[in-house]
Amino acid sequence: NAGVTQTPKFRILKIGQSMTLQCTQDMNHNYMYWYRQDPGMGLKLIYYSVGAGITDKGEVPNGYNVSRSTTEDFPLRLELAAPSQTSVYFCASSPRGGTGELFFGEGSRLTVL
């Protein structure tokens, strides 16, 4: 039972590079989310999706893009990486019709130098 799987777990980028953080879930959850967590802080919502083909911005979407072509996958794209994007990124999912409980992946630690 894999749950929510994120790859890669660690990545170092140079300023201006681009990359995609992968997230996949096998629980047939409709809702998926990307959060970032800076040191000593809570989780800030970047983008979320309530179903395939539907995405919406969260609190801090600038510098990121997402797509949701399938129920299982919700990749997060970083374009033109900047040092301010150094953070830990968590993907999470939640069942539609549920009460909002989140199931998290293990996180992806990104450093931009």
Added chain:
Amino acid sequence: QKEVEQNSGPLSVPEGAIASLNCTYSDRGSQSFFWYRQYSGKSPELIMSIYSNGDKEDGRFTAQLNKASQYVSLLIRDSQPSDSATYLCAAYNTNAGKSTFGDGTTLTVKP
């Protein structure tokens, strides 16, 4: 004002004591409330959920909700060193389909 605010830590309690964690929220559209525990370097894990006013108990954990005061709390009885972690409060707006998190309170339980 932050949408979800938690009492600033860190909080330190001796083993066996009661730890009290507090949270207030500003979005009156929030309908579900959650406490997540996060160990250092790990992802958050759900430990308590509460949806209606009053208390909800699960083992050593009790969550309390007062929607009129927009207040949520978590009590941990008989605190253990293994409870040492950061506790995140989250408020979920069903209509928006998303949760907002507080900055967390770090709890240390000293043997």
